[in-house]
Structures are given as C-alpha cells and as structure tokens.
Amino acid sequence: MIRIDSVTKRYPDGTVAVDRLSLDIPDRSITVLVGPSGCGKTTTLRMINRMVEPTEGTILLDGKDVTQQPVNTLRRSMGYVIQNAGLFQHRTILDNIATVPRLLGWGKDRARGRARELMERVGLDAALAKRYPYQLSGGQQQRVGVARALAADPPVLLMDEPFSAVDPVVRKGLQDELLRIQAELGKTIVFVTHDIDEAVKLGTMVAVLRTGGRLAQYAPPAELLSAPADAFVEDFLGADRGIRRLSFFPATDLALLTTPIVAVDATAEQIAARATGETPYLLVTGLDGRPLGWSAPHELTAGSIDPGRLLSHGRPFVPGTDSLRAALDCAVLSPTGWAVAVGADGRVTGVVSQQTIAEAIRGAHAAVPADAPAAAPPSLSKGGPSDAKVAG
Numbered sequence: 001m002i003r004i005d006s007v008t009k010r011y012p013d014g015t016v017a018v019d020r021l022s023l024d025i026p027d028r029s030i031t032v033l034v035g036p037s038g039c040g041k042t043t044t045l046r047m048i049n050r051m052v053e054p055t056e057g058t059i060l061l062d063g064k065d066v067t068q069q070p071v072n073t074l075r076r077s078m079g080y081v082i083q084n085a086g087l088f089q090h091r092t093i094l095d096n097i098a099t100v101p102r103l104l105g106w107g108k109d110r111a112r113g114r115a116r117e118l119m120e121r122v123g124l125d126a127a128l129a130k131r132y133p134y135q136l137s138g139g140q141q142q143r144v145g146v147a148r149a150l151a152a153d154p155p156v157l158l159m160d161e162p163f164s165a166v167d168p169v170v171r172k173g174l175q176d177e178l179l180r181i182q183a184e185l186g187k188t189i190v191f192v193t194h195d196i197d198e199a200v201k202l203g204t205m206v207a208v209l210r211t212g213g214r215l216a217q218y219a220p221p222a223e224l225l226s227a228p229a230d231a232f233v234e235d236f237l238g239a240d241r242g243i244r245r246l247s248f249f250p251a252t253d254l255a256l257l258t259t260p261i262v263a264v265d266a267t268a269e270q271i272a273a274r275a276t277g278e279t280p281y282l283l284v285t286g287l288d289g290r291p292l293g294w295s296a297p298h299e300l301t302a303g304s305i306d307p308g309r310l311l312s313h314g315r316p317f318v319p320g321t322d323s324l325r326a327a328l329d330c331a332v333l334s335p336t337g338w339a340v341a342v343g344a345d346g347r348v349t350g351v352v353s354q355q356t357i358a359e360a361i362r363g364a365h366a367a368v369p370a371d372a373p374a375a376a377p378p379s380l381s382k383g384g385p386s387d388a389k390v391a392g
C-alpha cells in the first residue's frame with residue numbers, strides 16, 4: 001500500500017537523515033521503523049504524510065505519488081499519533097477526538113457521537129469525555145491521541161513513539177490495546193520506536209535503520225531474531241534473542257503428563273496410584289480442576305490435604321495460546337521445575353518438565369533453519385502467559 005522508493009532526505013544544513021531508503025509497507029499490518037536515536041525514523045514517517053518533503057526518490061500510496069495529491073486530502077487519509085499525544089489543551093477530550101470529523105464538515109452531534117464510540121473502542125471511560133487533557137493520566141492521554149487519529153476512519157495510521165513517555169505497565173496495556181484495535185480494524189500502521197522489544201512485539205514487519213538513515217534489515221520479527229543481517233542488527237537485538245525467538249513457536253505439541261495430578265480430596269489409593277515416580281512431586285488440584293500446588297507424595301495426607309502447605313504451582317501456561325517461551329518461563333519459575341498447563345477455563349490439562357520443553361525447543365529450531373523464519377501462528381501469545389498478543 002505504501003511504497004518508499006529510493007528516498008533520500010538531506011536537510012538544508014547538509015545532514016543526510018535518510019539515505020536511499022526503499023521499503024514496501026504491506027497493507028493492513030503494522031510495520032515498525034526501529035533504530036538508534038537520530039537514524040531517520042521520524043523523518044521517514046513524516047515524509048509519508050509530507051510534513052517533510054524528500055530530497056530524492058518517491059513515496060507511493062496505493063500506487064499514487066504522494067506529492068501529486070493535495071496535502072490536506074493526503075493527511076486526512078492518515079491518522080497521526082505522537083509521543084505525549086499532542087492534544088489540544090483547551091478542548092475537552094470529546095472535542096479533541098471530534099477534531100478531524102469536524103474539519104471534514106460533520107455536524108457537532110454526529111462528530112461527538114463518533115468520538116464517544118471511539119472512546120469506548122480505545123478503552124476510555126465515557127465519564128472522561130468532558131475533562132480536559134491535563135485532567136488525564138499520561139496513558140489515558142495516549143489513548144485519546146489514538147482515538148483522535150482514528151476518528152475519520154483513515155486507512156493509514158502513522159505513530160511516532162506513541163508509547164515512549166509512559167511507564168512500562170501502562171505501555172504494555174497500550175501495546176496490547178493497539179494489537180486488539182488493529183485486529184478489529186485492519187489499518188495500515190507505520191510505527192516508530194527506538195525500543196526493539198516493542199518492535200518485535202508489535203511488528204508484522206520490522207525495518208531496522210542505522211545511523212545515517214540507511215536500512216540495515218527489513219524482515220518479520222522472527223526472521224530478525226533468527227538471522228540478523230549483520231553485527232549491527234545482532235547487537236541492536238540484544239543478548240537474549242534466542243530466548244525471545246521462542247515467542248514465535250507455539251507450545252501446542254508439548255507432551256503433557258496427566259498421571260502426577262491428584263484432586264484435593266484424593267484417597268490414599270489414588271495418591272499411591274499417581275505416585276509413579278515420573279515426577280518427584282504431585283500436582284494437587286481443587287475440586288474445580290484448577291491448580292492448588294505441588295507436594296511430595298509422602299507429605300500428602302489422604303482426606304485432609306491442606307492447600308496452605310503445598311508448594312506454589314507457579315504461573316500456568318495455556319497450550320495453543322501461549323508460546324514455548326511462556327511454557328519455559330513457567331517451568332523455570334516453578335519451584336519443582338515443572339510447568340502446569342491449563343485450558344482457557346483455568347482447569348489443569350497436564351504438567352510438563354523443563355527437559356521436555358527443552359526437547360521441544362530443539363525440535364522447533366531443527367524444523368526451521370536459521371535463515372527460514374518461523375511464522376507466528378495467528379493467535380500466539382508472544383510474551384509470557386499474561387501477554388495477550390495477537391500476532392499479525
């Protein structure tokens with residue numbers, strides 16, 4: 001949908017911010033521009049909506065040169081979100097969001113109705129509608145910024161470090177919300193960040209730029225992690241890329257054991273039958289099938305198992321939704337070294353050892369050569385079990 005074709009930007013003082021950059025930005029997906037400070041990310045983004053004009057090269061939107069379109073028409077087809085939201089301080093939240101529809105000539109009631117709809121979509125309480133930006137938290141202001149950019153339903157969203165100014169917890173919430181909105185609305189999003197973790201989490205495609213505005217690598221995140229193009233990209237990705245790459249493999253095919261599991265009301269015979277030596281511990285579940293904790297079999301008293309005396313079961317993972325990284329994390333954090341698998345309803349479906357997960361990891365790596373990346377399954381959570389990421 002957006003083609004950046006051999007674009008160079010030289011500022012009047014001679015600074016080359018972007019150097020012969022070519023990128024095909026796919027339709028209805030998130031493309032992330034990432035790289036160190038000053039590598040030309042913002043300049044590239046602003047050339048798309050013509051806030052900055054290229055010195056050389058062309059940018060095509062749906063096959064048409066952006067310089068051949070009236071700049072106002074072009075910008076109205078592109079929502080723009082910046083760090084700190086850039087809200088109009090003297091306008092209410094509702095009127096901030098209604099800005100572009102009003103510019104397009106919508107009546108006040110219709111524009112405000114649309115604004116209310118968008119507040120709900122980005123997770124803002126309707127009670128905030130009449131407040132002014134200074135009466136909102138940073139995270140809420142960013143949500144207003146996203147709602148404002150979406151108000152006229154533009155096909156393209158340009159986002160320049162939109163979540164950089166908020167704390168990590170709020171940031172994660174905003175990222176998850178963006179992925180959810182994107183899954184619903186299917187916008188073409190170009191997203192600038194200097195944070196490689198954010199790039200890998202959000203991007204369908206990731207363009208890594210190096211200082212001087214040159215493209216170092218353009219690839220889906222799994223490919224970046226498995227086959228960085230050079231030492232610069234490898235360094236930029238950080239030390240633990242092998243672990244992070246596991247986010248792209250589903251925990252679906254792990255062989256789960258169901259024997260070492262007993263219910264809290266288990267009889268002595270049931271406990272004995274389950275203590276087969278497959279694991280040094282048994283997992284105790286409640287009568288509802290949810291995990292309560294681990295115990296050595298000889299410490300369990302039939303008929304009066306005290307949940308308060310069990311070892312923590314740790315954080316469970318959901319096979320089919322979570323990744324191998326999530327499963328490994330659960331096993332590493334479990335006091336017994338065994339991870340607990342649950343269904344979407346929270347009921348235990350089995351347990352799995354670190355060793356079995358390690359074998360699955362070896363199998364996954366072997367099945368996908370380093371230069372042929374794993375494709376992220378559509379509903380795979382790429383982070384820990386609480387990372388509700390829907391990969392693009």
Ligand SMILES: Nc1ncnc2c1ncn2[C@@H]1O[C@H](COP(=O)(O)OP(=O)(O)OP(=O)(O)O)[C@@H](O)[C@H]1O
Pocket residue numbers: 011012013015016017035036037038039040041042043044194
């Ligand atoms: N108006 C300007 N005049 C001259 N040089 C500029 C101008 N705007 C940006 N630059 C320079 O162009 C280069 C790229 O800047 P740009 O803002 O695009 O980088 P960036 O990757 O977005 O950086 P950051 O992550 O720090 O925001 C930098 O060296 C910057 O100093």
